[in-house]
Amino acid sequence: MRSIETFGSYSCRDVAGSGRRSAHASAAAIDISGFVLDGGRRITVKSGWNGGTAEEREFLRIVQRSACKRFDTVLGPEYNSAHHDHLHLEGVIGTKSYCR
Numbered sequence: 001m002r003s004i005e006t007f008g009s010y011s012c013r014d015v016a017g018s019g020r021r022s023a024h025a026s027a028a029a030i031d032i033s034g035f036v037l038d039g040g041r042r043i044t045v046k047s048g049w050n051g052g053t054a055e056e057r058e059f060l061r062i063v064q065r066s067a068c069k070r071f072d073t074v075l076g077p078e079y080n081s082a083h084h085d086h087l088h089l090e091g092v093i094g095t096k097s098y099c100r
Contacts, residue, residue: 001037001038002037005034005044008030010026023073028091029088030088032045032087034046045077045085046086048060067087071097073098074090074098076100
């Protein structure tokens with residue numbers, strides 16, 4: 001893999017539709033939008049999660065399953081429409097995990 005594309009980490013804001021601070025407000029989360037492979041091939045969550053090739057869809061799901069083993073919270077396109085184009089990764093795995 002050549003690189004991981006992100007929408008960033010720090011953003012001082014609340015969780016959409018709530019009065020609760022987002023993990024992004026303390027830079028405790030990062031949003032992953034895509035990957036550039038060694039050969040230059042680019043796979044994005046937005047285009048690859050449902051609309052990509054079978055290989056791209058499986059790659060993104062493997063990344064998500066792997067992230068669920070390493071982070072407390074992992075949210076993706078199947079969680080809600082706000083996550084249609086990225087994987088939200090939050091915190092280092094502790095006592096519980098929320099993987100959607």
